[in-house]
Amino acid sequence: MNIYKIYFNYIIELLDKFKLESKHNFDNSEILKKITLEPPKNNINGDMSTNLAMLLSKSLKLNPKEIANKLKPYILKLPNIALVDIAGPGFINITLKQSTWSDFIKNMLLNPQNWDKQNIGKGQNINLEYVSANPTGPLHAGHARGAVFGDALASLLDEVGYKVIREYYINDAGSQIEKLVESSLLRYDECNGQDIKEIPNGLYPGEYLKDVGKQLFKKYGKNLKQKSKKDVFDLVRKVSIEVIMKMIKKDLSKLGVKMDVFTSEKNIISGNLLTDILTLLENKNLTYYGTLDPPKGIDPNTWVKRQQFLFKSSNFGDDLDRALKKSDGSWTYFATDMAYHLDKINRTNGDLINVLGADHTGYISRINAAVNALSNGSITIDTKVCALVNLMENGNPIKMSKRAGNFVTLSDIIDAVGKDVIRFIMLTRRNDQSLDFDFKKVTEKSKDNPVFYVQYAHARCNSIFKSAEILEENLSVENIDLLSGNDETELIKFISQWPRTLELAAKNHEPHRICYYLIELSSMFHTLWNKGKDNLNVKFIVENDVKLTNARLLLVKAVALTIRKGLSILKIKPIFEM
RNA sequence: GGACGCGUAGCUCAGCUGGAUAGAGCAACUGCCUUCUAAGCAGUAGGUCAGAGGUUCGAAUCCUCUCGCGUUCACCA
Numbered sequence: 001m002n003i004y005k006i007y008f009n010y011i012i013e014l015l016d017k018f019k020l021e022s023k024h025n026f027d028n029s030e031i032l033k034k035i036t037l038e039p040p041k042n043n044i045n046g047d048m049s050t051n052l053a054m055l056l057s058k059s060l061k062l063n064p065k066e067i068a069n070k071l072k073p074y075i076l077k078l079p080n081i082a083l084v085d086i087a088g089p090g091f092i093n094i095t096l097k098q099s100t101w102s103d104f105i106k107n108m109l110l111n112p113q114n115w116d117k118q119n120i121g122k123g124q125n126i127n128l129e130y131v132s133a134n135p136t137g138p139l140h141a142g143h144a145r146g147a148v149f150g151d152a153l154a155s156l157l158d159e160v161g162y163k164v165i166r167e168y169y170i171n172d173a174g175s176q177i178e179k180l181v182e183s184s185l186l187r188y189d190e191c192n193g194q195d196i197k198e199i200p201n202g203l204y205p206g207e208y209l210k211d212v213g214k215q216l217f218k219k220y221g222k223n224l225k226q227k228s229k230k231d232v233f234d235l236v237r238k239v240s241i242e243v244i245m246k247m248i249k250k251d252l253s254k255l256g257v258k259m260d261v262f263t264s265e266k267n268i269i270s271g272n273l274l275t276d277i278l279t280l281l282e283n284k285n286l287t288y289y290g291t292l293d294p295p296k297g298i299d300p301n302t303w304v305k306r307q308q309f310l311f312k313s314s315n316f317g318d319d320l321d322r323a324l325k326k327s328d329g330s331w332t333y334f335a336t337d338m339a340y341h342l343d344k345i346n347r348t349n350g351d352l353i354n355v356l357g358a359d360h361t362g363y364i365s366r367i368n369a370a371v372n373a374l375s376n377g378s379i380t381i382d383t384k385v386c387a388l389v390n391l392m393e394n395g396n397p398i399k400m401s402k403r404a405g406n407f408v409t410l411s412d413i414i415d416a417v418g419k420d421v422i423r424f425i426m427l428t429r430r431n432d433q434s435l436d437f438d439f440k441k442v443t444e445k446s447k448d449n450p451v452f453y454v455q456y457a458h459a460r461c462n463s464i465f466k467s468a469e470i471l472e473e474n475l476s477v478e479n480i481d482l483l484s485g486n487d488e489t490e491l492i493k494f495i496s497q498w499p500r501t502l503e504l505a506a507k508n509h510e511p512h513r514i515c516y517y518l519i520e521l522s523s524m525f526h527t528l529w530n531k532g533k534d535n536l537n538v539k540f541i542v543e544n545d546v547k548l549t550n551a552r553l554l555l556v557k558a559v560a561l562t563i564r565k566g567l568s569i570l571k572i573k574p575i576f577e578m
Numbered sequence: 579g580g581a582c583g584c585g586u587a588g589c590u591c592a593g594c595u596g597g598a599u600a601g602a603g604c605a606a607c608u609g610c611c612u613u614c615u616a617a618g619c620a621g622u623a624g625g626u627c628a629g630a631g632g633u634u635c636g637a638a639u640c641c642u643c644u645c646g647c648g649u650u651c652a653c654c655a
Contacts, residue, residue, distance in 0.1 A: 038594070041601080051597065053632070057635065088598040089635065109634055130597065134655075174655055265655095290617060292601085295651060296579045308653075319651095326653040333655055360648040391592090429591070432583070432646090436590080445617055452617085458618070467615055497594095504594055516592065520602080530619055533611085539613075578616075 001115050002499035006056040007078070007094070008037040011050055014074045014223045022070065025350055026059035030533060039497060045417040046085060046093035047493065064090025066070055072160040081335055101492045102480045105558050108495070109477050112561055120506055121521060126351030128154050131252065131259075132169040135244045136180045137206050139251045140409040145386045145435070147410075148426040150355040151257045152570050153384070154510035160506040165348060169262045169340060174239050174333065179203055181233055186212025192222060195337060203443030212243045227519045247288045251410050255347075256418050256571045263343065274331055274337035277374065280342075286312045286373055292320060311338070314368035338370045345375050352381040353509065357430075361385055375385075382509055387430050419442050420572040427515045427570065445578075449524075450519050454563060455575040457522035460529060461560035468541050468549065470558055475550065482551035485538060487528050491555065494524055495562050502569075511570070518566045524560050 012035070031052075039050040053068035060067060070084040075084050076090060083095035105484035108115040130150025133143050153163045171177075183204040190196045191213045212383065216224060216239055225232060245262075252259070266276075281287045290310055294303035309325040312335075324335040344352055352371065355365070364383045371381040381472050391398040391408055398408065413422060416439060428450055430437040447453050465472050483492065496516065505513035532539035540552045564574045 034596085036594095036597085041593090042598075045598070049598085054635070055599080056604090091598065094599095095581055171655065292652070295581095298579085298652085303652080306653080323653060324588075328653085330653090332653060334653095337655095358583090358649060366579080385649095387583090433591080447617080447626090450603090456617075457600075461614065501595080508595080512592090513594085517604090523602085526621095532615075533613090533619075539615080 001111075002039055002502050002503065003100075003104065003259075003496050005118075005503075007048055008009065008035075011035065011037055011052060014071070014078070015052065018074055020578060024060055025412050026056065031055045031059075037491070039500075039526045040091075040093065043490070043493075045087060045091070046095040046098075048085065048205060048571070049091050049093045051091065053086075053092055058088065060477060067336070068092050098484060099481065100487055101496070102483050104496055105481045105483065105492055105554060106477055108561070109554060110474075110557055116502060116565065117263065118499060118503060119161040120503060121157060121160055124162055125165065125348050126162045126353065127165045127167055127344050127348040127350065128157070128353045128355070129167045129344070130154075130355035131248075131257070132171070133248065134171045134176055135241045136176055136204055137244065138247055141391050141396045141410065141437070141465060143388050143410050144255065144410050144413065144422055144430075146355050146428050147252060147255055147257050147388050148423050148513065149384065149386055149431050152423070152427055152514070153353070153355070153509055154500070156511050157567050158507050160502060163350075165261060166228065166259045167477075168259045170241070170245065170262055170264045172264050173266045177237060177241075180209075180240050181236045183234075184209050184212045184216070184236050184539055188224060188236070189213075189217045191217035200213050205358075206245060208244070209240070209422070212240050215239055215243065219384070247494045249517055251414075254414050263340065265340065268340050268343060269331070269336055273343055273565065275337060277335070277339050277342050280374060281311060284373065284404075286315065287314070287324065290321070292323075298424060311335075311373075313366050313369035313371070313373075316372045318369040322366050322369075334366060334370075334402045337367065338374070340344070341367065341371055341381075344375050345379050348379075352376065352380055354381065354382060354383045356385055357383055358387045384431055384509060387434040389406075389426075390434060390436045392436050392439040392441075394438065399499060411513065413437075413573060423570055423572050427512045428519075430510070430512055450515070454518045454567075454576060455573070457525050458560055458567075458574045459565045459576060461524070461556050461563075464540050464556050465553065468553060470553065472560065475553055475557055477554060479547040480554055482548050483555055487531065487538065488552070488555055491528060491559070493522050495558055496519060498562050498565070514566050516568055518563060521559065521562060523564075 004295050014031065014034070015031070016180070018024075018030065019026065034055055035050065035052055037048055037050045040046060053057075053071055054064040056062075056067050056376070057064040065086055068090050071092060072084050072086065075081065075094060080097045081094060082097045085093040085095070087093050128150060130153075131143060131147045133139055139147070151166070154166050179202065183199060186203070187197045187209045187520060190210070192281060216236060219239075220235070224235070251257075262505045278287070288310055289307055291307055292310070293306050294305075296302055306327055308323045308327070310321040312321045314320060315423070323332050324332050324338075326332055341352070354367070364374045364385075367383065368381060371379055391413075422444050425437060426435070442451065443449075445452050447456075483489070501517045502515055505511055528538070529540070534556075536543075540556055542548045542552070567574050
């Protein structure tokens with residue numbers, strides 16, 4: 001039950017009626033697109049505010065305030081209107097009757113599961129690709145952000161009625177995999193009793209490959225290398241990737257992330273998709289053999305000019321055409337990625353979202369071009385970029401280097417602070433802003449730590465029920481109209497904005513908004529609670545007034561429910577007792 | 579050099595796709611509480627939204643240019 005949506009729809013109906021009755025002739029379509037009904041920033045300006053009069057001003061050639069005055073009688077006829085005010089440059093500010101708010105809480109508590117349900121996705125499919133870390137080593141801090149962001153977004157979209165496919169693309173082909181195989185073979189040699197000394201530069205030195213070596217030795221004994229080179233490569237590749245993917249999946253599940261689909265790059269390459277995209281593009285005349293100009297700023301002497309097989313991605317907004325084949329005739333990474341995206345398009349029958357790291361920003365426009373070309377513009381792809389995470393310890397950056405071995409893995413972080421803390425903190429910043437993750441601060445039990453602050457608010461709700469000696473679920477929804485204090489009403493109004501927050505977060509693909517909402521809700525709740533210290537009259541539990549206490553406990557319950565709902569979208573467990 | 583992103587209070591950041599007097603949290607200053615509902619509370623101050631133009635009823639938000647920072651740029655993956 002999104003109050004703002006309900007009144008928004010009233011306003012739209014009202015516009016038609018006004019047009020008919022006022023005999024003004026104007027074009028609705030532009031206005032309908034721009035019309036807003038929002039909670040004003042400052043609550044002096046009522047409960048909701050619309051810009052309708054200002055929008056009409058141009059086509060009616062009247063000043064906005066005049067129009068607002070003409071609209072006012074229409075608005076006064078809407079349900080539960082207490083006051084309509086015209087303010088500023090022509091805003092129409094609406095104040096609802098007090099009873100609206102207690103009714104709101106009542107309705108919410110009678111439908112705790114569904115009160116905030118909205119069907120924005122209408123059951124459409126949406127494919128969300130995230131993490132997709134190379135299977136060459138364990139997940140680290142940087143991956144955590146993409147994983148949490150993607151997973152929270154998935155759960156958010158799921159909540160508002162999309163059918164979400166959570167997907168991981170395994171880059172199990174290409175030169176990095178060759179290096180992985182080489183590294184694993186060294187570990188095998190090690191098990192075989194050889195002194196391998198130090199792992200050479202450019203290969204993967206991590207301990208985790210020892211396990212691969214062991215498995216290979218266990219399975220094939222001393223004779224592995226007697227097989228053909230190709231067989232050895234395939235076997236080692238298979239075992240390496242199995243071991244590492246198992247590790248990655250384990251870490252993901254520790255973080256609470258569960259993928260629906262894992263797609264292998266190797267399978268994409270060995271299937272027919274590459275020839276499919278080739279015919280598709282050729283039919284549209286989007287490929288050619290040609291040479292690219294050297295990028296500006298590059299020394300022309302070092303530039304190797306060569307004939308390449310290219311995709312006209314610049315037709316679709318990319319700044320360059322992109323190579324599909326290398327000079328030796330093999331496909332480029334981009335070509336296989338294009339094939340992969342065709343695969344996603346075919347399987348999904350809906351829009352796509354990619355979650356990438358900041359270092360892949362330059363890649364976005366060509367993928368957009370690809371998806372556009374392959375789907376004839378019928379599929380949109382939104383790419384979300386996650387900026388860096390700076391790991392800190394009490395204000396000081398932790399220096400990471402793979403060589404020195406003080407490389408912080410995701411698993412380490414989970415063990416240190418717990419998955420819920422990671423999930424929350426990773427969303428306390430917009431995805432495209434870099435984020436400091438301070439081991440000390442995120443585990444601090446103080447109001448400066450947002451995770452603690454929100455969890456504390458929830459635990460506090462529970463503790464109030466305890467002091468009142470009543471179980472939350474046994475509260476009866478009555479006397480709710482006794483909730484009439486200013487602060488109480490403000491709190492209710494803020495809760496009424498929850499569905500709107502959900503909607504905006506989902507539409508903009510911005511799960512961080514959930515976090516910010518929860519922090520603010522908690523803050524309002526704590527503030528109200530604290531007022532009870534100075535003023536016994538505003539305590540939640542009122543001595544000798546069972547009815548008022550009951551009403552206030554219902555509000556506490558509403559707060560608890562909302563926090564729980566928000567946390568559940570972030571897949572974080574609420575804490576009942578601290 | 580090109581492309582993309584960023585620039586908001588001393589610091590860290592929000593800002594609802596163009597709305598009203600730009601908001602939080604730290605830090606600072608000023609009080610309050612030395613407790614029981616729980617890990618303090620309340621208040622004050624702090625701004626040319628990098629700068630300059632433009633679009634319009636109206637711009638932190640859209641467009642152009644300038645400055646500063648970051649990422650990225652070939653057949654890598």
